Amino acid sequence: MKIQESAENYLETILVLRREKGAVRSIDVVQRMNFSKPSVSRAMSLLRQNGYVTMDKEGFLELTDRGLEIAERIYERHRLVTEWLIRLGVTPEVAEADACRIEHDISEETFVRLKEHIGRAAQE
Structure with missing residues (x-):
């Protein structure tokens, strides 16, 4: 799709x-x-x-x-990538802009792994 x-x-x-x-x-x-x-x-x-x-x-x-x-798939990617970039120290404005670009190009496999990684990191 x-x-x-x-x-x-x-x-x-x-x-x-x-x-x-x-x-x-x-x-x-x-x-x-x-x-x-x-x-x-x-x-x-x-x-x-x-x-x-x-x-x-x-x-x-x-x-x-x-x-x-x-829309929900893209928005989930957008929110997750933005959050991840901010945690890495990227300013919120830049993280938001970069997430807009990344959300469309990242593969489903990479997104799932990134989501798992961020979830584990948040628990630490």
């Missing part, structure tokens, strides 16, 4: 906004990601066409089961 990094970022953003605000519209995504309205509109159209997002009559976005699965 490999999709483009940009689509993963949109799905993750919708997930985070949903948790923060309860309801999400495209304009919320525009503001959070600092993208243009036409760019976000196009992305939302593609995400709807590919079955990752739905939009109701009022313009509220919802993740489909497929979209939610991807």
Whole structure:
């Protein structure tokens, strides 16, 4: 289930906004990601066409089961990698930015091992 990094970022953003605000519209995504309205509109159209997002009559976005699965996977990676980098002494701002890049490229095998390692280190 490999999709483009940009689509993963949109799905993750919708997930985070949903948790923060309860309801999400495209304009919320525009503001959070600092993208243009036409760019976000196009992305939302593609995400709807590919079955990752739905939009109701009022313009509220919802993740489909497929979209939610991807968003949660990426968000878990983001949080874990950010935490790990901060523990290594990286500033939170840099850790956050680096995690955004790493979360998309790390293999599932490496992520699982990293998660196990961080869990063991936290218990020590």
